[in-house]
Amino acid sequence: AAGVIQSPRHLIKEKRETATLKCYPIPRHDTVYWYQQGPGQDPQFLISFYEKMQSDKGSIPDRFSAQQFSDYHSELNMSSLELGDSALYFCASSLRSVGRLSYEQYFGPGTRLTVT
Amino acid sequence: AQSVTQLDSQVPVFEEAPVELRCNYSSSVSVYLFWYVQYPNQGLQLLLKYLSGSTLVKGINGFEAEFNKSQTSFHLRKPSVHISDTAEYFCAVSERHGNKLVFGAGTILRVKS
Numbered sequence A: 001a002a003g004v005i006q007s008p009r010h011l012i013k014e015k016r017e018t019a020t021l022k023c024y025p026i027p028r029h030d031t032v033y034w035y036q037q038g039p040g041q042d043p044q045f046l047i048s049f050y051e052k053m054q055s056d057k058g059s060i061p062d063r064f065s066a067q068q069f070s071d072y073h074s075e076l077n078m079s080s081l082e083l084g085d086s087a088l089y090f091c092a093s094s095l096r097s098v099g100r101l102s103y104e105q106y107f108g109p110g111t112r113l114t115v116t
Numbered sequence B: 001a002q003s004v005t006q007l008d009s010q011v012p013v014f015e016e017a018p019v020e021l022r023c024n025y026s027s028s029v030s031v032y033l034f035w036y037v038q039y040p041n042q043g044l045q046l047l048l049k050y051l052s053g054s055t056l057v058k059g060i061n062g063f064e065a066e067f068n069k070s071q072t073s074f075h076l077r078k079p080s081v082h083i084s085d086t087a088e089y090f091c092a093v094s095e096r097h098g099n100k101l102v103f104g105a106g107t108i109l110r111v112k113s
Helices: none
Strands: A005-007 A010-013 A019-024 A031-037 A044-050 A053-057 A064-068 A074-078 A087-094 A111-115 B003-005 B010-014 B019-021 B024-026 B031-038 B044-050 B056-058 B064-068 B073-078 B087-095 B107-112
Touching (some): A005 A087, A010 A019, A031 A074, A044 A064, A044 A074, A074 A087, B003 B087, B010 B019, B019 B107, B024 B073, B031 B073, B044 B064, B073 B087
Parallel strands (some): B010 B107
Antiparallel strands (some): A005 A019, A019 A074, A031 A044, A044 A053, A064 A074, B003 B024, B019 B073, B031 B087, B064 B073, B087 B107
């Protein structure tokens, strides 16, 4: 079965550079979530989108922005990178039934960002 | 706001022994509960979930968990572990009227031969 695809899998950037992470949800899934997992930490929710609209926002820095496109893929844009941004970034997707909120999220393999 | 507490950061256990990974949560609203497993350098895989109904839920790889509303717990159990179960396990909650996941700090299960 098709899974969530994230690209790139690994990314090395220098401080103050920008990075763009991409997420392709499971086909027909309409909701995308982004999580950040620092070294030895639990995943922290950043932001989510449903039908191309932002649906919830967590602890996402102002230097980061994200959007969901018409084909439901999503991109997380990160600017003015800092050493502390080094982490594993997960994308998850889910499907919302009509009249119900989604509850089961399927995770991609993650993008490991290293800021030097 | 919800929070999740995983009481053990690491659990060492011998192969074929039973194991229980503890998870407690707090929330002012009803929640959905999940256990995810993360193998080294991999993503998060859903083990099992509790949405409603029977408080004992069975998942993949022989794992099960029991929802206890009065104790606000959702402990994960397996009667006999294998070396291949060595991984980090995350308990997570999601509000019924929201959908972001709030994770616990994780428990590293180390299965020894």
